[in-house]
Amino acid sequence: MATIYEVSKLAGVSLATVSRVINNNAPVREATRVKVLDAMDKLGYHPNSIAQSLASSRSNSIGIVVSELNGPFFGTLLSDIETAFRRAGKHVIIAAGHSDERLEKESIAFLKSRNCDALILHVEAVSDDYLRQLNESGTPFVILNRFVDSLSDRCVTLNNQHGGYLATQHLLRNGHRKIGYISGPMWKNDAEQRYLGHLRALAEYGIESKSSLFYEGDFHELGGVKGVAALLHADAEITAIVCANDEMAAGAVTTAREQGLTLPDDLSIVGFDNVNFSHYMYPKLTTIDYPIGGMGVMAARWVLKHIYQQKLDNIQTVFEPRVIERDSVHSI
Amino acid sequence: MATIYEVSKLAGVSLATVSRVINNNAPVREATRVKVLDAMDKLGYHPNSIAQSLASSRSNSIGIVVSELNGPFFGTLLSDIETAFRRAGKHVIIAAGHSDERLEKESIAFLKSRNCDALILHVEAVSDDYLRQLNESGTPFVILNRFVDSLSDRCVTLNNQHGGYLATQHLLRNGHRKIGYISGPMWKNDAEQRYLGHLRALAEYGIESKSSLFYEGDFHELGGVKGVAALLHADAEITAIVCANDEMAAGAVTTAREQGLTLPDDLSIVGFDNVNFSHYMYPKLTTIDYPIGGMGVMAARWVLKHIYQQKLDNIQTVFEPRVIERDSVHSI
């Protein structure tokens, strides 16, 4: 592998000059630039990014921690983030936190030891305090889907409460009054917020919430499976269920059908996230759109702007959900 | 950030000794080691991985190129690869090739410029020759889901042909004789192999293949949608369709139902890949299992063994598919 030294030799200039044309960060006479470019070409030279990083203390890498690498939700997120960064010549290093405090911390430590210039964090288990502390420690980061006081400018969030509100409102508007709710784990902020939105919609229609209509699931298929079973058992007159994410909705649909119900006639279901399989389902799932890709891109833009000094405007930090009407809600 | 120099100062030893305890690659007296460890602890020292890489010309990073970052298939793959490497203290850099020759080459170039110690490639558009050439160029790599002559020891593949055979055989065994086939793009090796397997099964039952029963799709939902439409139109007596992947199967199911068919009674469908949403479908999809996670892990083991000298045995290079029976096939 050719080095900058050989290029400078061939071009008859100094190392510094070659470096300048590589980085294009200082004036170089056109003729010189051409000489250098030619030499690089002739040698098939590519800068050694490791050496660049060491000398400039910039790794051009961004660490991402998400809960899971698989799953439709994070796939979309990662895909869009990667595209945004690669376009800028940066690369991403990805680690999975598995919604576990220890693993999340480990992932962050790992990424820091990798000299990432910045981190994008979708973490659920670590505390706000930990994040505030991390903020002191040097490595800049932006937080996805979570609002942390005093770090608000680095948080890219969805208005989860409004999403929960919309889901239930949609059912209410379609005439449903006995509405079950299958929640995510309530210790997760987004799960809590979505539920709060649900309650707000109920309240607006003067409907009182009953604990028999609530089931705390796990954000996975199984939660939906157990959830419908429990809900239907507790109150046979339920006509609709909102599931706090699409995976649980998938489990709910399957189980409801297995119990002999026809969907959506006997039971309406609305999901949350608008994950890509939601329209492969039958009936096609009515759900709340979570613009996760756009949020990822926005996080990337934040990094590009604040860390790499690209002049970008309009960093949007709060995103709004909206309902995607498909076939899983029956009007009564 | 503390450096090795400060550690050596505090511990009262030389840089070299500190390096030795970090890397644990040369004898150090126990007392000395303890002194050094203490000093590191006191200073909160973490080695700078960039500097380590530069000095050792080892980046401890592995580049992965896949077609897409989203999609259930690659999610599983990436997840398992990441886990395997992180356990070994390595990290992965991911790039998307989008099944496009230029983008795939670009991704590879990008990863090489990032000084990856090795690459794991799931590429479809670049030629075998390009890969052989790449092999000369220095950066070692392993190829996923593709067999390249003269690089066979670096190829981790699925027996796609056998998969195609199994899919059709399953239908045949259930009494179907008029079987449509929705293929992936035939220029893709796996699509071709699966189709070959299909033909073989047909031949075994003495059934002649008809072009009216074949549709070349795109491996995406749309391919399935158009595929059923075309097939049903060409031959109304079709009783079953094999789709060369689950996404097309999803499109096929939806469209068939929209055309008024009851599944699986009127039409049986089998997919391929056993992607995670395939059992969220209705009817739950009978499909061919593609052990993509295991294959990814095997690729990782190859790298660990050959590049990082871990002593690992049993690198399996060919994986076998198997049928996953669910509810989308009707016996006649």
Added chain:
DNA sequence: TAGTATTATGTAAGCGCTTTCATGTATAGC
């Protein structure tokens, strides 16, 4: 106990770049 083999540690030369500072060369203003 001298002599040799081992083990433990230190010295210093890089790895391939970036960047500050100094120097040199054109251009402009008068």
Added chain:
DNA sequence: GCTATACATGAAAGCGCTTACATAATACTA
């Protein structure tokens, strides 16, 4: 034509490590 100013280039000192190679300390042999 001469100084002031901007532009262009080079020299050299790192960035924080690893790793020969050299040397010192210890163990083993006869």
